[in-house]
Amino acid sequence: MASDTARDRLIVALDVPDAGQARALVERLGDSVSFYKLGMEIVYGGGLDLASRLVGEGKRVFLDLKLHDIPTTVERATAQIARIGATFLTVHAYPQTLAAAVAGKAGSSLKILGVTVMTSYDNADLAAAGYRSGVRETVERRALQTRDAGADxxxxxAAEVAELRALVGADLLLVTPGIRPAGSDANDQKRIVTPGEAIRAGADYLVVGRPVTAAGDPRRAAEAIVEEIAAASAP
Ligand SMILES: O=C(O)c1cc(=O)[nH]c(=O)n1[C@@H]1O[C@H](COP(=O)(O)O)[C@@H](O)[C@H]1O
Structure with missing residues (x-):
């Protein structure tokens, strides 16, 4: 992370139904974006090949597949994914799942990110799902378990980043979706933060989907976020 420029810290979520639409968006964004997230919508729409093509074109790729299964399945799936050349892979931040993913990526440069509490959840949503602890306590526990499992x-x-950075130290990567430039629609997100606030709080990477991909001019929207990241990270 240390050597990343402001542009390299923006990860645009290619949440579109197929590789054709994703490709059109990538062309439109051009060199304004260097890092893309491919999630379930595009991958289940036949877009997994795009991941290795983007890597071949010099982009970084985050495969947001949120693995969660018995350890053997997670380990073997992670080993397959590691061959694609992606930079990040998400798994749910449960100790067994994290340990299996860490074993599965052995010998590759893939980094494993544990998903703590979805940014569309608040305390009431966690209580409704049967959890006794609220967002902060759950994020803290899962962060420590991620670190202890040797994940990355x-x-x-970003609403929890400052507190979490103090808890886990400098080495664990803090990657934050739920980013909304001032004045943009929250959509289905509940714990939203602006790009500048997220960077000032200590986030390493910002994941942004609709504020870029649904903008009338996606390139201009991406450039505005990069400028906000640069301004917030200036000493
Ligand atoms: O794992 C993720 O990337 C993720 C975790 C989370 O807690 N919240 C979250 O929004 N995401 C993803 O981040 C992206 C956010 O998209 P926008 O809400 O359109 O900016 C989506 O692709 C989500 O799947």
Missing amino acids: GIILS
Whole structure:
């Protein structure tokens, strides 16, 4: 992370139904974006090949597949994914799953990110799902378990980043979706933070989907976020 430029810290989520639409978006964004996230929508729409093509074109790729299964399945799936050349892979931040993913990526440069509490959840949503602890306590526990499993980072809201950075130290990557430039629609996100606030709080990477991909001018929207990251990271 240390050598990443402001542009390299923006990860654009290619949440579109197929590789054709993703490709059109990538062309439109051009050199304004260097890092893309491919999640379930595009991958289940036949877009997994795009991951290795983007890597071949010099982009970095985050495969957001949120693995969670018995350890053997997670380990073997992670080993397959590691061959694609992606930079990040998400798994749910449960100790067995994290340990299996860490074993599965052995010998590759893939980094494993543990998903803590979805940014669309608040305390009431966790209670409704049967959890006794709220967002902060759950994120904290899962962050420590991610670190203890030897994984590389966590997914969390930037609303928790400052506190989590103090808890886990400098080495764990803090990757934050739920980013919304001032004045943009929250959509289905609940724990939202602006790009500048997220960087100032200590986030390493910002994941942004609709504020870029649904903008009338996606390139301009991406450039505005990169400028906000640069301004917030200036000493
Ligand atoms: O794992 C993720 O990337 C993720 C975790 C989370 O807690 N919240 C979250 O929004 N995401 C993803 O981040 C992206 C956010 O998209 P927008 O809400 O359109 O900016 C989506 O692709 C989500 O799947």
